[in-house]
Amino acid sequence: MSLDTRLTAEQTSAYSAVIQRRISHEPAAYITGHKEFYGLEFQVARPVLIPRPETELLVEKAIELATTVFTHSCLIADVGTGCGAVAIALGTNLFHAKLYAIDVCGAALEIARSNCHRHGVSDRVTLLQGDLLDPLPEPVHLIIANLPYVRNSELVKLSPEISRFEPLLALSGGADGLEVMERLVSQAERNLLPGGVILLEIGHDQGQAACELARKHLPKSKISITTDLGGLDRVVSILTSC
Numbered sequence: 001m002s003l004d005t006r007l008t009a010e011q012t013s014a015y016s017a018v019i020q021r022r023i024s025h026e027p028a029a030y031i032t033g034h035k036e037f038y039g040l041e042f043q044v045a046r047p048v049l050i051p052r053p054e055t056e057l058l059v060e061k062a063i064e065l066a067t068t069v070f071t072h073s074c075l076i077a078d079v080g081t082g083c084g085a086v087a088i089a090l091g092t093n094l095f096h097a098k099l100y101a102i103d104v105c106g107a108a109l110e111i112a113r114s115n116c117h118r119h120g121v122s123d124r125v126t127l128l129q130g131d132l133l134d135p136l137p138e139p140v141h142l143i144i145a146n147l148p149y150v151r152n153s154e155l156v157k158l159s160p161e162i163s164r165f166e167p168l169l170a171l172s173g174g175a176d177g178l179e180v181m182e183r184l185v186s187q188a189e190r191n192l193l194p195g196g197v198i199l200l201e202i203g204h205d206q207g208q209a210a211c212e213l214a215r216k217h218l219p220k221s222k223i224s225i226t227t228d229l230g231g232l233d234r235v236v237s238i239l240t241s242c
């Protein structure tokens with residue numbers, strides 16, 4: 001639009017610095033400081049994972065349950081909230097829901113706080129710092145989590161954009177990738193209201209193992225897997241009968 005306009009020396013050097021950061025593999029979202037998720041703009045920075053489009057499936061599943069099953073009141077815990085993308089997408093779409101957004105990382109929660117404020121959901125999203133469900137003050141209808149699920153052996157295979165820049169705490173799921181998820185499932189029963197549901201994002205090759213761990217800890221529950229738009233296993237739904 002302004003092809004005739006010459007950049008000042010200051011503008012040129014600022015532009016070069018940004019290009020240099022991208023050449024060094026820094027993800028564009030950390031450079032610009034924001035990322036779109038579920039039609040909303042989120043502030044992101046190095047303490048938080050950049051929200052991924054496949055996680056929108058987790059949001060869709062939660063909205064489906066909240067609008068068909070938990071229609072009167074809906075208490076939701078988003079565990080491992082990061083920048084708050086999942087909790088805030090739910091808060092802006094479900095006006096009857098009250099949400100708890102939990103993360104072990106204080107710096108991530110500060111970014112989530114700013115995103116809650118930006119999207120006007122601070123009154124319905126309570127941010128809590130701590131390990132998994134430990135800080136939850138009351139049982140909920142829905143536990144929803146995109147926890148770290150990369151196997152330790154696979155961390156080295158990640159692209160430099162991920163391995164050098166995104167927080168290890170958001171990626172590393174232990175030897176089998178399911179260690180954090182299994183701890184969550186083992187705590188879930190005492191933190192769920194009767195008929196409560198757990199929705200977990202998983203890696204594309206973790207469907208069977210995730211179902212087995214759910215069956216081990218919640219043998220009476222109904223367990224199913226939903227595939228993402230690429231046809232890959234992505235969300236495990238655990239409907240408890242307690």
Ligand SMILES: C[S@@+](CC[C@H](N)C(=O)[O-])C[C@H]1O[C@@H](n2cnc3c(N)ncnc32)[C@H](O)[C@@H]1O
Pocket residue numbers: 048049050051052055079080081082083084085086102103104105108130131132146147148149169170171180
């Ligand atoms: C894969 S990221 C997901 C972030 C966000 N929910 C999203 O989907 O974009 C996982 C998040 O879980 C948090 N986390 C890791 N271990 C945790 C634990 N034991 N308790 C609570 N949060 C944890 C990390 O700090 C990180 O923010």
